[in-house]
Amino acid sequence: MTLTPLGGGREIGANSYLLSLDGKNILIDAGRHPVKEGYESLPEIDKINDLDVIMISHSHYDHLSSLPYISQRWPNAPILMAQENKGLALRILQNSVEVMKKKNAKDGVEPILYNHGEVNELKRRIYPMEYFQRYSIDDVVDVALYPAGHVMGAASIFLEHRGRRILYSGDISLSQQLTIPPAQLPKKVETLISEGTYGAKENQLLxxxxxxxxxxxxxxxxxxxxxxxxxxxxxxxxxxxxxxxxxxxxxxxxxxxxxxxxxxxxxxxxxxxxxxxxxxxxxxxxxxxxxxxxxxxxxxxxxxxxxxxxxxxxxxxxxxxxxxxxxxxxxxxxxxxxxxxxxxxxxxxxxxxxxxxxxxxxxxxxxxxxxxxxxxxxxxxxxxxFNFSGHADYQELLDLPRRLQPEKLIYVHGDEAALENLAEELQYEFEIQIPSNLQTVEL
Ligand SMILES: [Zn+2]
CATH class of the missing domain: 3.40.50.10890 (Rossmann fold)
Incomplete structure (x- = not known):
């Protein structure tokens, strides 16, 4: 069982993580880099040999916006996401097409990575999931979604394989926002893949x-x-x-x-x-x-x-x-x-x-x-x-593994210094890894 970041390793980039479980290849998230442009903004998808399933945590650009491009290459891989996320995802991707077309018309350089028809195709490929409900993928791995707070339709992704429970936090918020309730967590997991956006100490937030x-x-x-x-x-x-x-x-x-x-x-x-x-x-x-x-x-x-x-x-x-x-x-x-x-x-x-x-x-x-x-x-x-972030603050990022007590803690999705800071703080409590892009780690 391994995880390889294709984007989002030691950075907030084109978040996308390849999980390999007994020959099943699961892609978690399919984002684009928030600042880079064109093909540069895509995750390292050339490293994918085959895909069985794609799972999407939520509809932010850096987690969703390469989905039509990737799905075109592996049209038979079903796409799983929270029910409440489906309409949002389609609406946002249609908008991305417009943005790419506009840029292309202006500079003649920006590639149009996918078109409206390809986004419409996704309607058939997306399987909306209820939160907390377990789904089996070919009897090899069970998956479930937990509400992640953060934004409407956001989910943490839970997988269970041979008795080992794995949680990918996605972008997560443990506290109540004005319009979104806090995340709900499973009781315990063996491996936690956690975001670390606000892992720097100064983000001890008001x-x-x-x-x-x-x-x-x-x-x-x-x-x-x-x-x-x-x-x-x-x-x-x-x-x-x-x-x-x-x-x-x-x-x-x-x-x-x-x-x-x-x-x-x-x-x-x-x-x-x-x-x-x-x-x-x-x-x-x-x-x-x-x-x-x-x-x-x-x-x-x-x-x-x-x-x-x-x-x-x-x-x-x-x-x-x-x-x-x-x-x-x-x-x-x-x-x-x-x-x-x-x-x-x-x-x-x-x-x-x-x-x-x-x-x-x-x-x-x-x-x-x-x-x-x-x-x-x-x-x-x-x-x-002003901090109206939908992300866990520094204290919540420390609380998250302390609540779930994983044997293994893997940090992704954060500036390098922020992730290193978290790892230093928790070094005596957990076995911690911070993989770079294309670095494969055991789950
Ligand atoms: Zn987000």
Missing amino acids: TRYSEIERLSKSVKRVLENGGRILMPVFALGRGQEAIYMLLMLMEKKKIPSVPIYTNGMVASLSSLYMSNYESISEKDRKWFIKSFQNNVTVAPKSIERLLFSREPALFVFSAGMLVEDTLSYIFAKQMLPNSKDAIFFMGYQSPESDGYKILQANKNGDERIQMGDDSIEIGTKNIDI
């Missing part, structure tokens, strides 16, 4: 509620001073969480009531969330639907008027790390020079991203920053990051 307090004060200050606020979000998860929170703060009169603008993808995932998600109460759901309809506007296709308007407003736009040419990127470039405006990040920023660069430049007191071909003046001091 509670979500103290972050809401801090954000609400900052938002109030900027809006009352006549500024506009950009909140870059990941369309799935942070998008819903941010809008839900802003609506709640407006209703409680903690922040001024101003228009909230979002983009089509955040809005469309929010409506899937509001119509399909069973983990929030009927009362909260109704409140969310109504407040959303009353206060949230989808940004129009021609954005000039909105971009240059000086009216106080909140912009909840993807992409969360300011990927080039996205709405959040375009607005960030326009807003950075204005001393009244603000950019409040909502979650993890990869060190290669423009989001990270802006935060660093603000810290260093730099006056300008290079974004794409343009040098942009930094005229505002209102740049901050």
Whole structure:
């Protein structure tokens, strides 16, 4: 029984892990690298000889977005994912096709890795699974999904093979978020494959509620001073969480009531969330639907008027790390020079991203920053990051193996320093490995 990272080993990259169990090859997750482009963004799929099953933990870009490409090569491998994830996955992949086409039309270089027809093909290949239900794969291995918190439809993947229980945490959150309940875990496992996004010590986090307090004060200050606020979000998860929170703060009169603008993808995932998600109460759901309809506007296709308007407003736009040419990127470039405006990040920023660069430049007191071909003046001091992450914080990452008591602990999905830090902290309690990409380890 072995595991080989094809992406996501000692990094947050194109997360994809090949498990080999008595000749059965199971691929867990099929992501693309959040910053790299084209073929470079794919996992190392040339190393796959054969695939029997593909399992997907959740619908974030770095876990899902190479699925149609991989599934084309192994069309007979069924794809397993949580029932609640299926609609989201298809919607997000259709959007990825549009993004690739747009880029290709612009630069003529970006490959279109898959088309709408190939995404539609997946409808037949995806087998939606109920949480907690066990499924047998050819009587060789049993699999089950556990709710992972994190975002709607997210799952930790449990496998049992010859009496050995293995859990892949996926992106996991052990605490309650505004719109998502915490993860649920199996009792015990022999092998834990854990994410380690927030494994660095400084991510000993403030509670979500103290972050809401801090954000609400900052938002109030900027809006009352006549500024506009950009909140870059990941369309799935942070998008819903941010809008839900802003609506709640407006209703409680903690922040001024101003228009909230979002983009089509955040809005469309929010409506899937509001119509399909069973983990929030009927009362909260109704409140969310109504407040959303009353206060949230989808940004129009021609954005000039909105971009240059000086009216106080909140912009909840993807992409969360300011990927080039996205709405959040375009607005960030326009807003950075204005001393009244603000950019409040909502979650993890990869060190290669423009989001990270802006935060660093603000810290260093730099006056300008290079974004794409343009040098942009930094005229505002209102740049901050708030932790509304859907990931386990440092303490939770330590709790996770302590609760599951595995004989073997394997870390993936984190910056190298963060994973090393976790391993050092737990070195006397567990046997720990941190495989690099293409390094095979025993499970
Ligand atoms: Zn995720």
